[in-house]
Amino acid sequence: MDTMQLTIAEARRALDAKEYSALELTEAHLDAIAKKDGEIHAYLEVWADSARAEAKKADEMIARGEAMPLTGIPLAIKDNILIEGRIVSSASKILESYRASYSATVIDKLRAQGAVFLGRTNMDEFAMGSSTENSAYGTTKNPHDLARVPGGSSGGSAAAVAAGMAMGALGSDTGGSIRQPASHCGVVGLKPTYGAVSRLGLMSMGSSLDQIGPLAKSVEDARTLLASISGYDENDSTSLPANSEQRTANRKLRKVIGVPRAFVKSGVETDVLALFEETLARLEKAGYEIRDTEMPNVAYSLPVYYVICPAEVSTNMARYDGIRYGLSVPADTIQHVYTKTRRAGFGAEVRRRILTGTFVLSSGYADAYYRKARAVRQLIREDFRRAFDAVDAIALPTAPGPAFKVGEKSQDPLAMYAEDIFSVTANLSGTPAISVPSGTVEREGKSLPVGFQLIAAHGAEETLFAIGSDVENIK
Amino acid sequence: MGDKVDVAALAKLSRLEVSAEELRALEKEIPDILSFVETIKEAHGSTSSPRAGSGLQNVMREDGEPHESGKYTKELLDAAPAREGDRILVKQVIKRK
Numbered sequence: 370m371d372t373m374q375l376t377i378a379e380a381r382r383a384l385d386a387k388e389y390s391a392l393e394l395t396e397a398h399l400d401a402i403a404k405k406d407g408e409i410h411a412y413l414e415v416w417a418d419s420a421r422a423e424a425k426k427a428d429e430m431i432a433r434g435e436a437m438p439l440t441g442i443p444l445a446i447k448d449n450i451l452i453e454g455r456i457v458s459s460a461s462k463i464l465e466s467y468r469a470s471y472s473a474t475v476i477d478k479l480r481a482q483g484a485v486f487l488g489r490t491n492m493d494e495f496a497m498g499s500s501t502e503n504s505a506y507g508t509t510k511n512p513h514d515l516a517r518v519p520g521g522s523s524g525g526s527a528a529a530v531a532a533g534m535a536m537g538a539l540g541s542d543t544g545g546s547i548r549q550p551a552s553h554c555g556v557v558g559l560k561p562t563y564g565a566v567s568r569l570g571l572m573s574m575g576s577s578l579d580q581i582g583p584l585a586k587s588v589e590d591a592r593t594l595l596a597s598i599s600g601y602d603e604n605d606s607t608s609l610p611a612n613s614e615q616r617t618a619n620r621k622l623r624k625v626i627g628v629p630r631a632f633v634k635s636g637v638e639t640d641v642l643a644l645f646e647e648t649l650a651r652l653e654k655a656g657y658e659i660r661d662t663e664m665p666n667v668a669y670s671l672p673v674y675y676v677i678c679p680a681e682v683s684t685n686m687a688r689y690d691g692i693r694y695g696l697s698v699p700a701d702t703i704q705h706v707y708t709k710t711r712r713a714g715f716g717a718e719v720r721r722r723i724l725t726g727t728f729v730l731s732s733g734y735a736d737a738y739y740r741k742a743r744a745v746r747q748l749i750r751e752d753f754r755r756a757f758d759a760v761d762a763i764a765l766p767t768a769p770g771p772a773f774k775v776g777e778k779s780q781d782p783l784a785m786y787a788e789d790i791f792s793v794t795a796n797l798s799g800t801p802a803i804s805v806p807s808g809t810v811e812r813e814g815k816s817l818p819v820g821f822q823l824i825a826a827h828g829a830e831e832t833l834f835a836i837g838s839d840v841e842n843i844k
Numbered sequence: 845m846g847d848k849v850d851v852a853a854l855a856k857l858s859r860l861e862v863s864a865e866e867l868r869a870l871e872k873e874i875p876d877i878l879s880f881v882e883t884i885k886e887a888h889g890s891t892s893s894p895r896a897g898s899g900l901q902n903v904m905r906e907d908g909e910p911h912e913s914g915k916y917t918k919e920l921l922d923a924a925p926a927r928e929g930d931r932i933l934v935k936q937v938i939k940r941k
Contacts, residue, residue: 470919606903672881683858690859692934697925703935704859712861720860724851724870725877727858738881744889782873783880 370397372533377442377590380536384431384441391431391441395424395485398443402487402534409510411519411529413448414456415488427483438593440483445535447526448489449496450581451570452476459572460504461494463689463696463714470694473570474605475539475581475598482597487535490525494716496546496574497682498522499788502779503718510775511553514815517772520550520788526584527554537585537594541571543578544674545768545792548804551584552767552820555806557591557837558584562827563799564609565616566595567602575681576607578674578796588805588837595830618828620761622835626652626823627662627760635668636790638770640810641819645766648807648821651843652836660760664752667794669745674793675786676729676742682719683726689714721782746797753798757826762836765791767804767820771812795824803833805840849874 370389384391399417406412420443427441446452449459451469458464472480479486493503501509501524509524511517512532519528523540527550530538540547542560551558559582566581573579583594601616602608609616628649633642649659691697691710698709715723729738756763768788778784795802804820811817821840825832851870855862862870917930926933 467923470916470923603905666887669884669887672884675877676881676884687859691925693920693932694923694925700935703937706935707859708861711859715860717866720862720866721870721873721877723858723860724854725874727854728849728874728878729881731854731857737885738878741884741887741889742881745884745887748887748889783876786877786880 370394372397372401372536374586375533375536376587377439377536377585377593378587380442381436381438385436391424391427391485392421394441395420395443395487398487398534398536401532405512405532406534408515409512409528409532409534410507411490411509411525411532411534412445412488413458413460413491413506413525416455416486420485420487423483423485427485430483437482439479439597441485442536443485443487444479445487445490445526445529445538446476447523447538447540448492449541449572450476450539452486455489457489457572459495460492460506461714461716461719462505463710465505465696467695469570471570474567474602476570478598478600490523490529490538492525493522494719495572495682495686496522496541496543497718497722499545499549499785500773500779501525502775503716505716508775511772513555513817514772514812516774517817518553518775520553520768520772522546522550523558523584524550527551527556527558530554530556530584530586537583537590539581539598540584541574541579541581542796543575544678544789544796547582547584548792548802548820548822549768549788551804552822553772553818555818556584556586557588557806558582558804558820559591559595559830559833560795560802561595561599561830562609562615562801563796564607564613565599565801565828565830567600567605567608569602569604573685575678576685577681578678588803588834588841591803592834615827618826620826620829620832622832623761624656625658625660625760626836627660627756627763629662629664629667629763629765632664632667633765636769636787637766641766641770644808644810644819645764645821648840649764652839655839655843657836657839662756662760662763664756664763666745666748666752670749670794670797671786671790673742673745673749673797674789675725676738677746677797679722679726680730680739681726682722683730686715686719686723718782749794750798753800753824753826761825761829761832763824765822765824767791767822771810771817771819791822800824800827801830801833803837805837807840808844849878
């Protein structure tokens with residue numbers, strides 16, 4: 370069994386045809402992990418025993434004729450999504466031995482289908498970063514070149530899928546944390562519409578931006594995973610009700626794709642831009658109209674994001690104080706318990722964002738930074754709304770370049786932030802976005818994958834899957 | 845970024861202990877980040893009515909007990925670093941003079 374190429378769709382067919390068992394499928398993935406993960410370090414913990422037990426249960430479901438789309442499918446879970454009783458650390462020292470008190474809604478949904486959980490995957494601490502170098506437990510390596518990062522923050526999830534160490538994975542995307550590692554590892558990554566997937570049991574980072582989404586080997590697999598995890602959840606106040614317009618959007622495909630040309634040219638590497646243009650040309654050949662689209666405010670996306678995200682980080686991280694759960698450093702006064710726990714528990718980027726966020730929210734500066742950013746965010750949303758009157762989707766590169774070298778950007782926060790230039794805009798607008806592999810570029814004799822990003826209107830994930838499948842087929 | 849950013853004061857506000865060495869690095873990094881994000885000042889967009897047209901709405905639940913009292917007490921207390929009976933134990937917060 371070649372776990373590198375095997376899709377969920379093909380495994381479903383083979384499992385239902387009894388060509389192999391769910392246990393054999395899980396064993397094949399555990400073997401791949403044993404062989405490769407020493408070098409790649411995609412997993413922080415592998416749950417071999419419980420995975421085998423879940424696979425056996427899945428085999429019973431299949432034998433009874435009760436198989437669902439993900440029954441017996443081995444998946445990897447990002448280390449910021451809670452599974453009751455399991456350690457979940459967000460790759461932070463502050464939660465090193467924290468065990469989840471309950472399971473995330475997405476986990477309950479996958480469990481109900483009989484999916485198999487292989488383990489928890491590495492990430493940038495609390496999902497802050499674009500390379501996994503901010504993990505407190507070491508960097509994940511890119512399976513295409515071990516000298517390079519897999520992207521981030523869901524780098525472990527992307528690397529696990531790319532290396533055949535999971536059939537699919539869950540990640541979270543606040544500013545590109547699913548799509549950018551998907552691009553760098555050569556897999557499909559989807560950030561759903563804000564509110565499409567319940568966030569109960571996802572550790573909050575930027576609450577107006579965060580979404581859980583799938584990483585997979587094909588657009589079809591990403592669609593299967595999304596269908597299995599999405600839906601209204603009364604326990605998440607940002608969850609879209611079933612009858613919400615942003616869920617039921619039914620858009621007929623006009624086969625028109627918009628490109629904000631002026632924005633695309635900003636800071637993208639030459640051969641990545643060439644590959645982007647080549648994909649557009651192929652889509653044109655396949656019957657799409659490619660149209661220049663004016664989006665005057667999207668150029669502000671990155672600076673707007675790096676005001677709003679740290680502001681929300683500074684409030685969300687306040688809960689980690691050594692009192693209710695997680696690390697607690699003993700001290701003489703409660704004030705020192707807070708400060709010493711946070712000093713010992715948080716890494717450099719988390720601290721940087723807490724401090725930046727505290728500044729932009731502080732009295733005297735909040736108007737110029739936070740409130741201004743919120744106003745410009747509204748303009749960006751308007752740009753998208755206007756654009757979708759005329760086009761099905763907006764096309765952008767996923768990231769400005771292919772995977773970069775370990776250590777190349779880790780000492781320069783602004784260089785790392787620039788990785789997110791094309792991805793944060795979909796989080797600011799709340800629109801769904803997908804990254805689909807679209808070819809490779811050469812760096813130092815290695816072929817490195819590059820993703821093609823599509824952004825559609827709220828609730829129009831089906832548009833992304835339709836065009837995304839065409840991108841897969843015209844390569 | 846014209847003004848000097850008082851990182852030590854920000855650290856105090858956000859309950860972070862910062863070493864002298866880290867403070868020196870942050871005193872350069874945070875102004876760099878702020879001067880980068882300052883480009884948003886060139887954009888239009890009024891800060892006066894941030895909610896207008898945003899489609900945001902408040903989400904409330906019905907008044908009443910969401911679940912029976914004590915249902916999750918054990919699970920949540922099990923995660924606490926220190927406890928005394930059904931309470932989380934902390935250092936004294938208010939001192940008598």
